[in-house]
Amino acid sequence: xxxxxxxxxxxxxxxxxxxxxxxxxxxxxxxxxxxxxxxxxxxxxxxxxxxxxxxxxxxxxxxxxxxxxxxxxxxxxxxxxxxxxxxxxxxxxxxxxxxxxxxxxxxxxxxxxxxxxxxxxxxxxxxxxxxxxxxxxxxxxxxxxxxxxxxxxxxxxxxxxxxxxxxxxxxxxxxxxxxxxxxxxxxxxxxxxxxxxxxxxxxxxxxxxxxxxxxxxxxxxxxxxxxxxxxxxxxxxxxxxxxxxxxxxxxxx
Amino acid sequence: xxxxxxxxxxxxxxxxxxxxxxxxxxxxxxxxxxxxxxxxxxxxxxxxxxxxxxxxxxxxxxxxxxxxxxxxxxxxxxxxxxxxxxxxxxxxxxxxxxxxxxxxxxxxxxxxxxxxxxxxxxxxxxxxxxxxxxxxxxxxxxxxxxxxxxxxxxxxxxxxxxxxxxxxxxxxxxxxxxxxxxxxxxxxxxxxxxxxxxxxxxxxxxxxxxxxxxxxxxxxxxxxxxxxxxxxxxxxxxxxxxxxxxxxxxxxxxxxxxxxxxxxxxxxxxxxxxxxxxxxxxxxxxxxxxxxxxxxxxxxxxxxxxxxxxxxxxxxxx
Numbered sequence: 001x002x003x004x005x006x007x008x009x010x011x012x013x014x015x016x017x018x019x020x021x022x023x024x025x026x027x028x029x030x031x032x033x034x035x036x037x038x039x040x041x042x043x044x045x046x047x048x049x050x051x052x053x054x055x056x057x058x059x060x061x062x063x064x065x066x067x068x069x070x071x072x073x074x075x076x077x078x079x080x081x082x083x084x085x086x087x088x089x090x091x092x093x094x095x096x097x098x099x100x101x102x103x104x105x106x107x108x109x110x111x112x113x114x115x116x117x118x119x120x121x122x123x124x125x126x127x128x129x130x131x132x133x134x135x136x137x138x139x140x141x142x143x144x145x146x147x148x149x150x151x152x153x154x155x156x157x158x159x160x161x162x163x164x165x166x167x168x169x170x171x172x173x174x175x176x177x178x179x180x181x182x183x184x185x186x187x188x189x190x191x192x193x194x195x196x197x198x199x200x201x202x203x204x205x206x207x208x209x210x211x212x213x214x215x216x217x218x219x220x221x222x223x224x225x226x227x228x229x230x231x232x233x234x235x236x237x238x239x240x241x242x243x244x245x246x247x248x249x250x251x252x253x
Numbered sequence: 254x255x256x257x258x259x260x261x262x263x264x265x266x267x268x269x270x271x272x273x274x275x276x277x278x279x280x281x282x283x284x285x286x287x288x289x290x291x292x293x294x295x296x297x298x299x300x301x302x303x304x305x306x307x308x309x310x311x312x313x314x315x316x317x318x319x320x321x322x323x324x325x326x327x328x329x330x331x332x333x334x335x336x337x338x339x340x341x342x343x344x345x346x347x348x349x350x351x352x353x354x355x356x357x358x359x360x361x362x363x364x365x366x367x368x369x370x371x372x373x374x375x376x377x378x379x380x381x382x383x384x385x386x387x388x389x390x391x392x393x394x395x396x397x398x399x400x401x402x403x404x405x406x407x408x409x410x411x412x413x414x415x416x417x418x419x420x421x422x423x424x425x426x427x428x429x430x431x432x433x434x435x436x437x438x439x440x441x442x443x444x445x446x447x448x449x450x451x452x453x454x455x456x457x458x459x460x461x462x463x464x465x466x467x468x469x470x471x472x473x474x475x476x477x478x479x480x481x482x483x484x485x486x487x488x489x490x491x492x493x494x495x496x497x498x499x500x501x502x503x504x505x506x507x508x509x510x511x512x513x514x515x516x517x518x519x520x521x522x523x524x525x526x527x528x529x530x531x532x533x534x535x536x537x538x539x540x541x542x543x544x545x546x547x548x549x550x551x552x553x554x555x556x557x558x559x560x561x562x563x564x565x566x567x568x569x570x571x
Contacts, residue, residue, distance in 0.1 A: 091400070096330040
Protein backbone atom coordinates (compact mmCIF):
# COMPACT_ATOMS: atom_id res chain seq x y z
CA UNK A 1 0.00 0.00 0.00
CA UNK A 2 1.43 3.36 -1.09
CA UNK A 3 0.28 5.50 1.86
CA UNK A 4 2.48 8.41 0.82
CA UNK A 5 0.62 8.63 -2.48
CA UNK A 6 -2.81 8.48 -0.83
CA UNK A 7 -1.70 11.20 1.57
CA UNK A 8 -0.24 13.29 -1.28
CA UNK A 9 -3.55 13.20 -3.20
CA UNK A 10 -5.62 13.79 -0.07
CA UNK A 11 -3.51 16.71 1.17
CA UNK A 12 -3.39 18.24 -2.32
CA UNK A 13 -7.17 18.08 -2.65
CA UNK A 14 -7.78 19.46 0.84
CA UNK A 15 -5.30 22.29 0.18
CA UNK A 16 -7.09 23.15 -3.05
CA UNK A 17 -10.34 23.37 -1.10
CA UNK A 18 -8.70 25.49 1.57
CA UNK A 19 -7.43 27.94 -1.07
CA UNK A 20 -11.02 28.65 -2.06
CA UNK A 21 -12.34 28.55 1.47
CA UNK A 22 -14.83 31.40 1.06
CA UNK A 23 -16.40 29.76 -1.94
CA UNK A 24 -16.20 26.33 -0.32
CA UNK A 25 -17.74 27.17 3.04
CA UNK A 26 -19.40 30.57 2.92
CA UNK A 27 -21.39 29.74 -0.19
CA UNK A 28 -23.18 26.59 1.11
CA UNK A 29 -23.71 28.18 4.52
CA UNK A 30 -25.28 31.25 2.93
CA UNK A 31 -27.44 29.17 0.59
CA UNK A 32 -28.68 27.00 3.46
CA UNK A 33 -29.39 30.05 5.61
CA UNK A 34 -31.49 31.44 2.77
CA UNK A 35 -33.42 28.14 2.56
CA UNK A 36 -34.16 28.38 6.29
CA UNK A 37 -35.22 32.00 6.07
CA UNK A 38 -37.47 31.42 3.04
CA UNK A 39 -38.79 27.88 3.60
CA UNK A 40 -38.27 27.49 7.32
CA UNK A 41 -39.44 30.86 8.63
CA UNK A 42 -41.39 32.72 5.92
CA UNK A 43 -43.26 29.85 4.28
CA UNK A 44 -42.73 27.28 7.05
CA UNK A 45 -44.53 29.41 9.64
CA UNK A 46 -47.73 28.89 7.60
CA UNK A 47 -47.23 25.12 7.26
CA UNK A 48 -48.49 22.82 9.96
CA UNK A 49 -46.25 20.17 11.50
CA UNK A 50 -45.23 17.32 9.20
CA UNK A 51 -45.41 13.88 10.84
CA UNK A 52 -45.34 15.60 14.19
CA UNK A 53 -42.20 17.62 13.41
CA UNK A 54 -42.15 21.42 12.97
CA UNK A 55 -41.59 22.31 9.28
CA UNK A 56 -38.36 24.23 9.97
CA UNK A 57 -36.88 21.21 11.72
CA UNK A 58 -38.39 18.79 9.18
CA UNK A 59 -36.37 20.21 6.29
CA UNK A 60 -33.02 20.15 8.15
CA UNK A 61 -32.04 16.56 7.19
CA UNK A 62 -33.22 17.10 3.62
CA UNK A 63 -31.19 20.28 3.23
CA UNK A 64 -28.11 18.59 4.63
CA UNK A 65 -28.64 15.71 2.19
CA UNK A 66 -29.10 18.19 -0.67
CA UNK A 67 -25.71 19.77 0.05
CA UNK A 68 -24.03 16.46 0.81
CA UNK A 69 -25.09 14.91 -2.49
CA UNK A 70 -24.38 17.87 -4.73
CA UNK A 71 -21.11 18.81 -3.04
CA UNK A 72 -19.79 15.23 -2.99
CA UNK A 73 -20.42 14.89 -6.71
CA UNK A 74 -19.04 18.33 -7.46
CA UNK A 75 -15.81 17.94 -5.43
CA UNK A 76 -14.93 14.48 -6.70
CA UNK A 77 -15.86 15.05 -10.34
CA UNK A 78 -13.86 18.26 -10.54
CA UNK A 79 -10.90 16.72 -8.67
CA UNK A 80 -10.38 13.96 -11.25
CA UNK A 81 -11.54 15.93 -14.28
CA UNK A 82 -9.10 18.80 -13.69
CA UNK A 83 -5.92 16.68 -14.06
CA UNK A 84 -7.42 15.23 -17.24
CA UNK A 85 -8.12 18.72 -18.52
CA UNK A 86 -4.67 20.11 -17.69
CA UNK A 87 -2.82 16.93 -18.66
CA UNK A 88 -1.33 16.33 -15.20
CA UNK A 89 -3.15 12.98 -15.17
CA UNK A 90 0.08 11.55 -16.63
CA UNK A 91 1.52 11.79 -13.15
CA UNK A 92 -1.19 9.60 -11.63
CA UNK A 93 -0.92 7.03 -14.38
CA UNK A 94 2.87 6.76 -14.29
CA UNK A 95 3.17 6.61 -10.49
CA UNK A 96 3.48 3.36 -8.55
CA UNK A 97 -0.06 3.67 -7.22
CA UNK A 98 -2.94 1.27 -7.52
CA UNK A 99 -6.31 2.47 -8.69
CA UNK A 100 -7.66 1.76 -5.23
CA UNK A 101 -5.12 4.19 -3.76
CA UNK A 102 -6.05 6.87 -6.30
CA UNK A 103 -9.71 6.34 -5.43
CA UNK A 104 -8.98 6.44 -1.72
CA UNK A 105 -7.17 9.77 -2.06
CA UNK A 106 -9.77 11.51 -4.22
CA UNK A 107 -12.94 10.03 -2.74
CA UNK A 108 -11.53 10.36 0.79
CA UNK A 109 -10.83 14.07 0.27
CA UNK A 110 -14.14 14.71 -1.44
CA UNK A 111 -16.12 12.87 1.27
CA UNK A 112 -14.23 14.71 4.01
CA UNK A 113 -15.04 18.06 2.44
CA UNK A 114 -18.71 17.33 1.93
CA UNK A 115 -19.06 15.90 5.47
CA UNK A 116 -17.46 19.07 6.86
CA UNK A 117 -19.93 21.13 4.85
CA UNK A 118 -22.79 18.97 6.18
CA UNK A 119 -21.62 19.49 9.76
CA UNK A 120 -21.35 23.25 9.19
CA UNK A 121 -24.88 23.31 7.75
CA UNK A 122 -26.11 21.25 10.70
CA UNK A 123 -24.61 23.81 13.09
CA UNK A 124 -26.03 26.70 11.03
CA UNK A 125 -29.47 25.08 11.08
CA UNK A 126 -29.30 24.87 14.87
CA UNK A 127 -29.18 28.68 14.92
CA UNK A 128 -32.55 28.82 13.16
CA UNK A 129 -34.50 25.85 14.51
CA UNK A 130 -34.52 23.61 17.51
CA UNK A 131 -34.02 19.87 16.87
CA UNK A 132 -32.64 16.72 18.45
CA UNK A 133 -30.83 13.84 16.79
CA UNK A 134 -32.55 10.64 17.96
CA UNK A 135 -29.97 8.21 16.53
CA UNK A 136 -26.54 9.89 16.21
CA UNK A 137 -24.87 6.65 15.11
CA UNK A 138 -27.31 6.12 12.24
CA UNK A 139 -27.06 9.80 11.36
CA UNK A 140 -23.27 9.45 11.06
CA UNK A 141 -23.70 6.16 9.17
CA UNK A 142 -25.93 7.75 6.52
CA UNK A 143 -23.80 10.86 6.36
CA UNK A 144 -20.53 9.03 5.79
CA UNK A 145 -21.92 6.38 3.47
CA UNK A 146 -23.79 8.92 1.34
CA UNK A 147 -20.71 11.15 1.14
CA UNK A 148 -18.54 8.21 0.03
CA UNK A 149 -21.11 6.87 -2.45
CA UNK A 150 -21.78 10.20 -4.13
CA UNK A 151 -18.10 11.09 -4.15
CA UNK A 152 -17.59 7.87 -6.08
CA UNK A 153 -20.41 8.86 -8.40
CA UNK A 154 -18.68 12.22 -8.88
CA UNK A 155 -15.41 10.42 -9.59
CA UNK A 156 -17.16 8.37 -12.29
CA UNK A 157 -18.68 11.52 -13.82
CA UNK A 158 -15.27 13.24 -13.75
CA UNK A 159 -13.69 10.35 -15.64
CA UNK A 160 -16.56 10.10 -18.12
CA UNK A 161 -16.70 13.84 -18.85
CA UNK A 162 -14.46 15.16 -21.58
CA UNK A 163 -15.64 18.75 -21.38
CA UNK A 164 -16.98 21.11 -18.75
CA UNK A 165 -20.54 20.81 -20.06
CA UNK A 166 -20.59 17.05 -19.49
CA UNK A 167 -19.15 17.65 -16.05
CA UNK A 168 -22.21 19.71 -15.13
CA UNK A 169 -24.94 17.92 -17.03
CA UNK A 170 -25.60 15.00 -14.65
CA UNK A 171 -25.45 17.03 -11.40
CA UNK A 172 -27.66 19.78 -12.82
CA UNK A 173 -30.15 17.85 -14.92
CA UNK A 174 -30.46 14.60 -12.98
CA UNK A 175 -29.17 14.81 -9.42
CA UNK A 176 -30.59 18.20 -8.40
CA UNK A 177 -34.15 17.40 -9.65
CA UNK A 178 -34.01 14.00 -7.96
CA UNK A 179 -32.96 15.61 -4.67
CA UNK A 180 -35.70 18.26 -4.84
CA UNK A 181 -38.30 15.62 -5.75
CA UNK A 182 -36.97 13.16 -3.18
CA UNK A 183 -38.79 14.58 -0.20
CA UNK A 184 -36.22 17.20 0.83
CA UNK A 185 -38.90 19.80 1.55
CA UNK A 186 -41.97 17.61 2.04
CA UNK A 187 -43.27 14.26 3.15
CA UNK A 188 -44.30 11.91 0.34
CA UNK A 189 -47.65 11.49 2.11
CA UNK A 190 -48.41 15.12 1.14
CA UNK A 191 -48.47 14.11 -2.56
CA UNK A 192 -51.46 12.70 -4.50
CA UNK A 193 -51.44 8.84 -4.51
CA UNK A 194 -50.25 8.60 -8.14
CA UNK A 195 -47.20 10.82 -7.51
CA UNK A 196 -46.48 8.99 -4.28
CA UNK A 197 -46.01 5.82 -6.34
CA UNK A 198 -43.83 7.62 -8.90
CA UNK A 199 -41.67 9.10 -6.14
CA UNK A 200 -40.92 5.61 -4.85
CA UNK A 201 -38.76 5.17 -7.98
CA UNK A 202 -36.59 8.10 -6.92
CA UNK A 203 -33.54 6.61 -5.18
CA UNK A 204 -32.77 9.86 -3.35
CA UNK A 205 -36.08 9.53 -1.47
CA UNK A 206 -34.61 6.60 0.47
CA UNK A 207 -31.46 8.51 1.39
CA UNK A 208 -33.33 11.58 2.60
CA UNK A 209 -35.83 9.50 4.57
CA UNK A 210 -33.20 7.29 6.13
CA UNK A 211 -31.31 10.37 7.22
CA UNK A 212 -34.47 12.06 8.47
CA UNK A 213 -35.40 8.95 10.46
CA UNK A 214 -32.06 9.18 12.28
CA UNK A 215 -33.15 12.66 13.46
CA UNK A 216 -36.87 12.35 14.22
CA UNK A 217 -37.73 8.65 13.82
CA UNK A 218 -40.17 9.58 11.04
CA UNK A 219 -39.86 8.22 7.54
CA UNK A 220 -41.96 7.65 4.43
CA UNK A 221 -40.17 4.37 3.77
CA UNK A 222 -38.76 1.69 6.02
CA UNK A 223 -35.29 2.20 7.47
CA UNK A 224 -34.26 -1.24 6.18
CA UNK A 225 -35.17 -0.25 2.62
CA UNK A 226 -33.21 2.99 3.02
CA UNK A 227 -30.15 1.13 4.25
CA UNK A 228 -30.39 -1.42 1.44
CA UNK A 229 -30.70 1.42 -1.10
CA UNK A 230 -27.61 3.29 0.08
CA UNK A 231 -25.60 0.06 0.18
CA UNK A 232 -26.85 -0.82 -3.32
CA UNK A 233 -25.77 2.60 -4.57
CA UNK A 234 -22.37 2.08 -3.06
CA UNK A 235 -22.06 -1.39 -4.61
CA UNK A 236 -23.10 -0.04 -8.04
CA UNK A 237 -20.50 2.75 -7.83
CA UNK A 238 -17.78 0.32 -6.74
CA UNK A 239 -18.69 -1.94 -9.67
CA UNK A 240 -18.49 0.91 -12.21
CA UNK A 241 -15.23 2.25 -10.77
CA UNK A 242 -13.75 -1.26 -10.86
CA UNK A 243 -14.72 -1.59 -14.52
CA UNK A 244 -13.24 1.85 -15.33
CA UNK A 245 -9.96 0.92 -13.72
CA UNK A 246 -9.86 -2.51 -15.30
CA UNK A 247 -10.41 -1.18 -18.80
CA UNK A 248 -8.66 2.18 -18.41
CA UNK A 249 -11.86 3.78 -19.76
CA UNK A 250 -11.20 7.45 -20.62
CA UNK A 251 -7.95 7.27 -18.65
CA UNK A 252 -5.59 5.35 -20.87
CA UNK A 253 -5.49 5.19 -24.63
CA UNK B 254 26.69 -2.77 -19.39
CA UNK B 255 23.72 -4.98 -18.55
CA UNK B 256 20.25 -4.47 -20.00
CA UNK B 257 17.92 -2.46 -17.79
CA UNK B 258 14.93 -2.24 -20.10
CA UNK B 259 13.90 -5.05 -22.34
CA UNK B 260 11.25 -4.41 -24.98
CA UNK B 261 10.00 -7.37 -26.98
CA UNK B 262 7.74 -7.12 -30.02
CA UNK B 263 5.87 -4.15 -28.60
CA UNK B 264 2.94 -2.96 -30.66
CA UNK B 265 0.20 -0.44 -30.21
CA UNK B 266 -2.85 0.05 -32.40
CA UNK B 267 -5.13 2.90 -31.32
CA UNK B 268 -8.92 2.51 -31.38
CA UNK B 269 -9.06 4.49 -34.65
CA UNK B 270 -6.89 1.84 -36.28
CA UNK B 271 -3.69 3.90 -36.26
CA UNK B 272 -0.67 1.67 -35.76
CA UNK B 273 1.63 3.73 -33.56
CA UNK B 274 4.08 0.94 -32.71
CA UNK B 275 4.80 -1.99 -34.97
CA UNK B 276 6.66 -4.91 -33.42
CA UNK B 277 9.33 -2.86 -31.68
CA UNK B 278 12.12 -4.74 -29.92
CA UNK B 279 14.84 -2.91 -28.06
CA UNK B 280 17.19 -3.39 -25.15
CA UNK B 281 18.33 -0.38 -23.17
CA UNK B 282 21.50 -0.71 -21.17
CA UNK B 283 21.98 0.46 -17.62
CA UNK B 284 23.65 3.85 -17.41
CA UNK B 285 23.46 4.74 -21.08
CA UNK B 286 21.90 7.70 -22.84
CA UNK B 287 19.70 6.55 -25.68
CA UNK B 288 18.28 9.07 -28.12
CA UNK B 289 15.19 8.11 -30.06
CA UNK B 290 15.05 10.09 -33.25
CA UNK B 291 12.10 10.33 -35.53
CA UNK B 292 9.72 12.72 -37.22
CA UNK B 293 6.45 13.83 -35.61
CA UNK B 294 4.01 10.95 -35.29
CA UNK B 295 6.76 8.34 -35.63
CA UNK B 296 5.79 6.56 -32.38
CA UNK B 297 8.43 7.94 -30.02
CA UNK B 298 5.99 9.25 -27.42
CA UNK B 299 3.82 6.14 -27.66
CA UNK B 300 6.86 3.99 -26.96
CA UNK B 301 7.72 6.00 -23.85
CA UNK B 302 4.08 6.15 -22.77
CA UNK B 303 3.73 2.38 -23.02
CA UNK B 304 6.78 1.80 -20.83
CA UNK B 305 5.62 4.37 -18.26
CA UNK B 306 2.05 3.09 -18.03
CA UNK B 307 0.20 5.85 -19.88
CA UNK B 308 -0.76 3.70 -22.85
CA UNK B 309 -2.00 0.10 -22.88
CA UNK B 310 0.15 -1.88 -25.34
CA UNK B 311 -1.73 -4.00 -27.87
CA UNK B 312 0.95 -6.65 -27.95
CA UNK B 313 4.44 -7.49 -26.81
CA UNK B 314 6.22 -7.35 -23.50
CA UNK B 315 8.32 -4.82 -21.60
CA UNK B 316 10.40 -5.48 -18.52
CA UNK B 317 12.33 -2.99 -16.43
CA UNK B 318 15.11 -4.33 -14.21
CA UNK B 319 13.61 -7.77 -14.79
CA UNK B 320 10.10 -6.76 -13.68
CA UNK B 321 7.12 -6.81 -16.00
CA UNK B 322 5.65 -3.31 -16.50
CA UNK B 323 2.07 -4.55 -16.11
CA UNK B 324 2.32 -7.30 -13.51
CA UNK B 325 4.96 -5.58 -11.37
CA UNK B 326 4.00 -2.00 -12.21
CA UNK B 327 4.85 -0.68 -8.76
CA UNK B 328 8.44 -1.90 -8.96
CA UNK B 329 9.00 -0.70 -12.51
CA UNK B 330 7.40 2.73 -12.04
CA UNK B 331 9.38 3.40 -8.86
CA UNK B 332 12.50 3.25 -11.03
CA UNK B 333 11.22 5.62 -13.69
CA UNK B 334 10.94 9.40 -13.91
CA UNK B 335 9.08 10.93 -16.83
CA UNK B 336 9.32 14.42 -18.28
CA UNK B 337 6.38 14.77 -20.67
CA UNK B 338 6.50 16.71 -23.88
CA UNK B 339 3.65 19.09 -23.02
CA UNK B 340 4.05 21.71 -20.31
CA UNK B 341 1.45 20.10 -18.09
CA UNK B 342 1.41 21.72 -14.68
CA UNK B 343 -1.15 22.52 -12.08
CA UNK B 344 -1.12 26.27 -12.53
CA UNK B 345 -2.45 27.03 -9.03
CA UNK B 346 0.25 25.08 -7.23
CA UNK B 347 3.66 26.31 -6.07
CA UNK B 348 6.95 24.89 -7.30
CA UNK B 349 7.83 23.36 -3.94
CA UNK B 350 4.46 21.76 -3.30
CA UNK B 351 4.17 20.27 -6.79
CA UNK B 352 7.64 18.71 -6.51
CA UNK B 353 6.84 17.35 -3.03
CA UNK B 354 3.54 16.02 -4.38
CA UNK B 355 5.35 13.96 -7.00
CA UNK B 356 7.77 12.57 -4.44
CA UNK B 357 4.79 11.50 -2.34
CA UNK B 358 3.11 9.89 -5.34
CA UNK B 359 6.17 7.70 -5.74
CA UNK B 360 5.85 6.48 -2.17
CA UNK B 361 8.70 8.48 -0.71
CA UNK B 362 8.62 10.47 2.50
CA UNK B 363 9.58 14.15 2.44
CA UNK B 364 13.25 14.98 2.04
CA UNK B 365 13.71 18.73 2.30
CA UNK B 366 17.48 18.64 1.75
CA UNK B 367 17.21 16.60 -1.46
CA UNK B 368 14.45 18.76 -2.88
CA UNK B 369 16.42 21.91 -2.05
CA UNK B 370 19.47 20.55 -3.86
CA UNK B 371 17.37 19.53 -6.84
CA UNK B 372 15.69 22.91 -7.10
CA UNK B 373 19.04 24.67 -6.77
CA UNK B 374 20.49 22.46 -9.53
CA UNK B 375 17.65 23.54 -11.76
CA UNK B 376 17.87 27.20 -10.65
CA UNK B 377 14.34 26.95 -9.26
CA UNK B 378 15.10 27.49 -5.58
CA UNK B 379 14.40 31.22 -5.69
CA UNK B 380 11.04 30.48 -7.28
CA UNK B 381 10.07 27.69 -4.87
CA UNK B 382 7.09 29.59 -3.48
CA UNK B 383 5.92 30.97 -6.82
CA UNK B 384 2.72 29.75 -8.39
CA UNK B 385 3.38 27.77 -11.55
CA UNK B 386 1.10 30.08 -13.52
CA UNK B 387 3.58 32.89 -12.90
CA UNK B 388 6.57 31.04 -14.35
CA UNK B 389 7.95 31.33 -17.86
CA UNK B 390 7.77 28.39 -20.27
CA UNK B 391 11.42 27.54 -19.64
CA UNK B 392 10.91 27.57 -15.89
CA UNK B 393 7.86 25.34 -16.22
CA UNK B 394 9.97 22.89 -18.20
CA UNK B 395 12.52 22.90 -15.37
CA UNK B 396 9.72 22.20 -12.88
CA UNK B 397 8.70 19.15 -14.90
CA UNK B 398 12.28 17.91 -14.76
CA UNK B 399 12.43 18.55 -11.01
CA UNK B 400 9.21 16.58 -10.57
CA UNK B 401 10.57 13.69 -12.62
CA UNK B 402 13.73 13.58 -10.49
CA UNK B 403 12.03 14.16 -7.11
CA UNK B 404 11.89 10.45 -6.28
CA UNK B 405 15.51 9.77 -7.33
CA UNK B 406 14.70 7.52 -10.31
CA UNK B 407 17.22 5.20 -11.92
CA UNK B 408 15.70 5.76 -15.34
CA UNK B 409 14.71 9.11 -16.78
CA UNK B 410 12.51 9.49 -19.84
CA UNK B 411 12.69 12.88 -21.49
CA UNK B 412 10.10 13.38 -24.19
CA UNK B 413 11.29 16.20 -26.43
CA UNK B 414 13.03 17.93 -23.51
CA UNK B 415 14.25 20.93 -25.42
CA UNK B 416 11.29 21.51 -27.72
CA UNK B 417 10.69 25.24 -27.78
CA UNK B 418 13.26 26.17 -25.14
CA UNK B 419 15.96 28.81 -25.46
CA UNK B 420 19.64 28.09 -26.00
CA UNK B 421 20.56 28.73 -22.37
CA UNK B 422 18.03 26.25 -21.02
CA UNK B 423 18.96 23.71 -23.65
CA UNK B 424 22.59 23.85 -22.61
CA UNK B 425 21.62 23.74 -18.91
CA UNK B 426 19.61 20.66 -19.65
CA UNK B 427 22.44 19.01 -21.49
CA UNK B 428 24.71 19.68 -18.51
CA UNK B 429 22.12 18.22 -16.15
CA UNK B 430 21.77 15.11 -18.29
CA UNK B 431 25.52 14.56 -18.28
CA UNK B 432 25.54 15.02 -14.50
CA UNK B 433 22.74 12.47 -14.09
CA UNK B 434 24.57 10.02 -16.28
CA UNK B 435 27.63 10.36 -14.04
CA UNK B 436 25.40 9.30 -11.16
CA UNK B 437 24.42 6.20 -13.13
CA UNK B 438 20.97 7.29 -14.26
CA UNK B 439 19.84 5.68 -17.51
CA UNK B 440 18.41 8.31 -19.83
CA UNK B 441 16.11 7.84 -22.78
CA UNK B 442 15.26 10.97 -24.69
CA UNK B 443 13.17 11.52 -27.73
CA UNK B 444 14.02 14.35 -29.99
CA UNK B 445 13.90 15.53 -33.52
CA UNK B 446 16.88 17.76 -32.91
CA UNK B 447 19.76 15.79 -34.34
CA UNK B 448 22.14 18.16 -32.59
CA UNK B 449 20.80 16.96 -29.27
CA UNK B 450 21.35 13.30 -30.06
CA UNK B 451 24.79 14.07 -31.42
CA UNK B 452 25.70 16.04 -28.31
CA UNK B 453 24.45 13.63 -25.69
CA UNK B 454 23.58 10.14 -26.80
CA UNK B 455 25.66 6.99 -26.47
CA UNK B 456 23.29 5.19 -28.78
CA UNK B 457 20.79 6.40 -31.31
CA UNK B 458 17.55 4.72 -32.30
CA UNK B 459 15.67 5.86 -35.38
CA UNK B 460 11.93 5.33 -35.38
CA UNK B 461 9.50 6.04 -38.22
CA UNK B 462 5.94 4.89 -38.87
CA UNK B 463 5.99 2.93 -35.62
CA UNK B 464 8.95 0.83 -36.67
CA UNK B 465 12.38 0.95 -35.15
CA UNK B 466 14.61 1.31 -38.18
CA UNK B 467 17.87 0.95 -36.33
CA UNK B 468 19.58 1.20 -32.97
CA UNK B 469 23.27 1.81 -33.08
CA UNK B 470 26.17 3.25 -31.11
CA UNK B 471 26.31 6.86 -32.18
CA UNK B 472 29.97 6.74 -33.17
CA UNK B 473 29.55 3.44 -35.02
CA UNK B 474 26.45 4.73 -36.74
CA UNK B 475 28.17 7.82 -37.92
CA UNK B 476 31.18 5.84 -38.99
CA UNK B 477 29.21 3.04 -40.61
CA UNK B 478 26.66 5.04 -42.44
CA UNK B 479 28.53 8.28 -42.81
CA UNK B 480 29.78 9.32 -46.18
CA UNK B 481 33.09 11.10 -46.29
CA UNK B 482 34.35 13.72 -48.68
CA UNK B 483 37.95 14.63 -49.48
CA UNK B 484 38.37 18.19 -50.68
CA UNK B 485 41.55 19.19 -52.50
CA UNK B 486 42.64 22.78 -53.13
CA UNK B 487 44.31 22.73 -56.52
CA UNK B 488 47.53 24.59 -57.32
CA UNK B 489 46.37 25.24 -60.90
CA UNK B 490 42.65 25.59 -61.60
CA UNK B 491 41.09 22.99 -63.91
CA UNK B 492 38.60 23.67 -66.69
CA UNK B 493 37.12 20.19 -66.46
CA UNK B 494 37.76 16.83 -64.83
CA UNK B 495 40.36 14.92 -66.88
CA UNK B 496 39.03 11.91 -68.84
CA UNK B 497 41.22 9.43 -66.94
CA UNK B 498 39.60 10.52 -63.63
CA UNK B 499 35.98 10.14 -64.77
CA UNK B 500 35.64 6.78 -63.00
CA UNK B 501 36.05 8.52 -59.63
CA UNK B 502 33.13 10.28 -57.85
CA UNK B 503 34.63 13.74 -58.34
CA UNK B 504 33.07 17.16 -58.32
CA UNK B 505 34.87 20.26 -59.61
CA UNK B 506 33.98 23.63 -58.10
CA UNK B 507 32.68 26.34 -60.45
CA UNK B 508 35.94 28.29 -60.28
CA UNK B 509 37.93 25.11 -60.93
CA UNK B 510 40.02 25.59 -57.77
CA UNK B 511 38.77 22.68 -55.67
CA UNK B 512 38.11 19.08 -56.40
CA UNK B 513 35.79 17.11 -54.10
CA UNK B 514 35.97 13.32 -53.89
CA UNK B 515 33.12 11.50 -52.15
CA UNK B 516 33.70 8.00 -50.79
CA UNK B 517 32.24 5.46 -48.43
CA UNK B 518 34.55 4.95 -45.49
CA UNK B 519 33.02 1.54 -44.77
CA UNK B 520 34.04 0.14 -48.13
CA UNK B 521 36.92 -2.26 -48.56
CA UNK B 522 38.99 0.52 -50.06
CA UNK B 523 38.43 4.25 -50.01
CA UNK B 524 40.19 4.67 -53.36
CA UNK B 525 42.16 7.65 -52.07
CA UNK B 526 45.60 6.18 -52.80
CA UNK B 527 44.63 5.30 -56.36
CA UNK B 528 43.08 8.73 -56.87
CA UNK B 529 46.19 10.55 -55.65
CA UNK B 530 48.27 8.40 -58.00
CA UNK B 531 45.92 9.09 -60.91
CA UNK B 532 46.02 12.85 -60.17
CA UNK B 533 49.80 12.73 -60.19
CA UNK B 534 49.78 10.92 -63.55
CA UNK B 535 47.77 13.70 -65.20
CA UNK B 536 49.89 16.29 -63.39
CA UNK B 537 47.10 17.69 -61.20
CA UNK B 538 48.72 19.02 -58.03
CA UNK B 539 47.05 20.21 -54.87
CA UNK B 540 48.20 22.62 -52.17
CA UNK B 541 45.91 21.45 -49.34
CA UNK B 542 43.35 18.79 -48.56
CA UNK B 543 40.80 18.09 -45.86
CA UNK B 544 38.04 15.56 -45.15
CA UNK B 545 34.43 16.02 -44.00
CA UNK B 546 32.11 13.48 -42.45
CA UNK B 547 28.34 13.58 -42.88
CA UNK B 548 26.42 14.64 -39.78
CA UNK B 549 23.87 12.54 -37.95
CA UNK B 550 21.23 14.75 -39.50
CA UNK B 551 22.27 13.76 -43.01
CA UNK B 552 22.31 10.10 -41.97
CA UNK B 553 18.86 10.48 -40.43
CA UNK B 554 17.42 12.12 -43.54
CA UNK B 555 18.99 9.44 -45.71
CA UNK B 556 17.43 6.72 -43.57
CA UNK B 557 13.98 8.23 -43.69
CA UNK B 558 14.16 8.84 -47.40
CA UNK B 559 15.06 5.28 -48.25
CA UNK B 560 11.94 3.09 -48.65
CA UNK B 561 11.01 0.56 -45.99
CA UNK B 562 13.31 -2.13 -47.33
CA UNK B 563 16.05 -0.08 -45.69
CA UNK B 564 15.27 -2.22 -42.68
CA UNK B 565 17.13 -4.99 -44.39
CA UNK B 566 20.02 -2.72 -45.23
CA UNK B 567 20.52 -1.57 -41.70
CA UNK B 568 21.18 -4.26 -39.25
CA UNK B 569 19.70 -3.69 -35.82
CA UNK B 570 22.50 -3.86 -33.43
CA UNK B 571 21.48 -3.98 -29.78
